[in-house]
Each structure stands twice: as C-alpha cells, then as structure tokens.
Amino acid sequence: MKFEETYLNDNILDALYDMHFDECTPIQAGCIPEILDYRDVIGIAQTGTGKTAAYLLPILSMLDDGGYPQDAINCIIMSPTRELAQQIDQAMQGFGYYLEGISSVAVYGGNDGTRYDQEMKSLRLGADVVIATPGRLLSHIRMGNVDLSRVSFFVLDEADRMLDMGFSDDIMQIVKGLPKDRQTIMFSATMPEKIQALAKTILTDPVEVKIAVSKPAEKIHQMAYVCHEPQKLGIIKNLFKDNKLQRVILFSGKKEKVKEVGRQLSMMGVNCCQMHSDLTQQERDEVMLQFKAGQKDVLVATDIVARGIDIDDIQMVINYDVPRDCEDYVHRIGRTARADRDGEAITLVNEADMHSFGQIEKFIERSIEKMPLPEELGEGPEYTPERHKSPRGKGRGRGAKGRYAGKRQAHKRGNNPQGKTKGKKKATQKKEKSANNL
Numbered sequence: 001m002k003f004e005e006t007y008l009n010d011n012i013l014d015a016l017y018d019m020h021f022d023e024c025t026p027i028q029a030g031c032i033p034e035i036l037d038y039r040d041v042i043g044i045a046q047t048g049t050g051k052t053a054a055y056l057l058p059i060l061s062m063l064d065d066g067g068y069p070q071d072a073i074n075c076i077i078m079s080p081t082r083e084l085a086q087q088i089d090q091a092m093q094g095f096g097y098y099l100e101g102i103s104s105v106a107v108y109g110g111n112d113g114t115r116y117d118q119e120m121k122s123l124r125l126g127a128d129v130v131i132a133t134p135g136r137l138l139s140h141i142r143m144g145n146v147d148l149s150r151v152s153f154f155v156l157d158e159a160d161r162m163l164d165m166g167f168s169d170d171i172m173q174i175v176k177g178l179p180k181d182r183q184t185i186m187f188s189a190t191m192p193e194k195i196q197a198l199a200k201t202i203l204t205d206p207v208e209v210k211i212a213v214s215k216p217a218e219k220i221h222q223m224a225y226v227c228h229e230p231q232k233l234g235i236i237k238n239l240f241k242d243n244k245l246q247r248v249i250l251f252s253g254k255k256e257k258v259k260e261v262g263r264q265l266s267m268m269g270v271n272c273c274q275m276h277s278d279l280t281q282q283e284r285d286e287v288m289l290q291f292k293a294g295q296k297d298v299l300v301a302t303d304i305v306a307r308g309i310d311i312d313d314i315q316m317v318i319n320y321d322v323p324r325d326c327e328d329y330v331h332r333i334g335r336t337a338r339a340d341r342d343g344e345a346i347t348l349v350n351e352a353d354m355h356s357f358g359q360i361e362k363f364i365e366r367s368i369e370k371m372p373l374p375e376e377l378g379e380g381p382e383y384t385p386e387r388h389k390s391p392r393g394k395g396r397g398r399g400a401k402g403r404y405a406g407k408r409q410a411h412k413r414g415n416n417p418q419g420k421t422k423g424k425k426k427a428t429q430k431k432e433k434s435a436n437n438l
Helices: 010-018 026-036 051-065 082-095 113-125 134-142 159-164 168-176 193-202 229-239 255-267 281-292 326-333 351-364 433-437
Strands: 041-044 075-078 104-107 129-132 153-156 183-188 207-210 220-226 248-251 272-275 298-301 316-319 343-349
Touching (some): 010 082, 051 075, 051 129, 051 153, 051 183, 075 134, 075 168, 082 281, 104 134, 134 168, 183 193, 229 255, 255 272, 316 326, 326 343, 326 351
Parallel strands (some): 041 183, 075 129, 075 153, 220 343, 248 298, 272 298, 316 343
C-alpha cells in the first residue's frame, strides 16, 4: 500500500516524497486509515516497524486540515523515555516540514531550569502536539502549567514499557484530566494482561492492528558463549583484546554491570562510552551524540537504548546477560544488520539464564551457535536449558493480524465520541524498580 493511496493531506505527502517514503509498512497500512476515521486504535508491533509514523502522519494530517483550536493542546504523546521522546520530536519535525502553524514541544525530565521554563511557556500557550514522559508531564499538570480539557488525540507509545517502568498510576492521573470525546491510540510491543486491562479502561471500541514479531534478520550472525558468571568479563576482554571492534553496543539489564564493563574496557584502551539512568540528561545527550557521530566505538548501555533508537551502522551487539524475554532479545540484536547490512550478535549465557535462552531459541525457531570459551578461562558449564528453569524470560509468540479497513468515510468530529474513562483507581502503587535499574 502506498502513502498516496491513503487520505493523508498533500502537505504530509509532500514531506514523505522529500524523505523518499513511498510504501507503507504493515503497521502503517493498518493504522493510518483507522486513525483518519477517528477510531481508537491498539497497535501491536515491535520497534522498527514504523509505528511512530503510523500515528504521527494521520494526526498531523488532521490537525493541518483544521477544525482544532489554535490556542489549545490538541495532542498528547506519551513516551517511556527521554530518548524516545526526542526521537518522536525529530520525526515530527520531518513529517511536519510543510505544515504551517502546527507547533510541538518535547517535555521530559533531567533538564536545567531554563529548559523547564521553555516547556512551561509552550504548554501554557497551547502547543498543538506535546511529546512527554509521564513523570514530567504530571509535574507540569500539578504546577498548573497544562490545560488538558481540549485534547483531541491521546497516544501511548510503548505502553508495555511504560507499565514495566512503574508509570501506571501517572498515566491514569493524566487520563483523568482528558476529555471523554478524545481519540486514543495505544502502541505496545506485547499484549500482556496489564496492557489489556489498561486498554479496556482508556479506549472505546478500539480497532486492533497486530503485526507478528519479526524474527531476527537473516544477516545477523547469532552466537552464544555458555559460561559461568565470573567468566563473562574474561570473554569480553578477549573479544576486545585486539581493539579492532567498532560500532558495537553492549547491553546489560543492570546499570552496575554497565559501569563495571565500561571501566574494564576503558582500562584496555577501548574507545567506549556508557549509557544508564545515573547520567544527567545533558550527559546522556552527549553520549548519544558522540556514539552516533562515530567519536566513540563502543556503547555500553542498559535497555534504555534497546527500543526506539535508530542507529543504522551497528556492526555488533553483545548481550552481557540474557534479555528478560524473547521479544527483548529480538529488540536488542535488531540494532545491528539494519539497512541491508551484515551484523553479529553475541550473548553470554550463564547457568541461571540457560532456560531463558532456550526459550529464545524456541521463539526464533533456530539453535544459536555456541562458541568455545577462550582457553585461558577454562571450561564452562554444559548447556542444559531444560534442567535450568527460570521464572523469567517467558517466550511469547504472536500471530500476524494486519488489516486495512478500506476507504475513509465522511465523519464529522464529535459524532463518534471516544475514550470512555472508568476512573478506577488502583489501590497499590508499583515501585519503579525497572526504571531505577536502567
């Protein structure tokens, strides 16, 4: 399906033409017509499928067509991380190149007072599109800087990630201030029970567009080292001993491990940088800028960059520990072999993670090559995933269900009320353990 076959307006189509975007991805083909028909939408798709454009393009098209207040916030887009909020904002600038009078502001924490004042001014004037992390937006709401009463579009991007990071209560607090006749759009890589419950609470008669999780690209050479936990640093040192590896991302689920591995690589003379939640926003921006520009060869990071960050020339991804579930494995190693390039993915598997890694192999329907340990490290454990069951890392397969609803019908805003909010308040507060570890 081509973009010109949709009902996106000419200004949006001109921007897409300039960016050499012609064909819709499956998630875009399924979502764009439904959003243009003012339907609430649940999109189930992983990172890299074009979901940002799937909601931004129709929303910007409708805003540009007019009929929305010029002095109000018309669209709220929620993002789990600052980095993804920045990326959405960048996409907004590209897609909206030919749009006059459509303003936007990215709202996220970790900034100085000057940035906060700029956010406050934009919010009070009524930026058309607000891209925000939950905690920061809630802070502005409590300070009286935000009027949500005339919001027409409410988008949750990576909803599963936001709930994992403990933002459920924040989201519900924000939803309370939204009008009931809004249009709500939610995207998630997975559809666990907690996401289903959230969808029932904040969406009305939603259309579900489900795209199966892609298997890792064939151009990724996947390998694994089965080892004892103390052997992991030795494997990493062996991989980098010649200091020839470039454009590498090394992932760990814990920021403490990121710091330790980063220190060890720096001591070896490897040109590396670290990304984790203990850095200030300015420091994180600088790290990403240096790595994207090629000033640093290796990025050692938590899963904060596993989703939603586009860096096309990554040659290798190393999983210092096995990702928490099968889809996270696909997200992590999907940073390499992009834009039709080759890539390598290496995972270090200790005894506690054998069952989880076995589930990953079942999920991707292939046995990953097991590499011999460096001789100086001695022998590793036998790979017996069925005998080392772990409570984490449950693999979940999902079937594909793309859809295209046909031609747009002539709807008038207000004839199809959206967003029935039940106002149910949960009694317990979820601690932000995941967020603190990143």
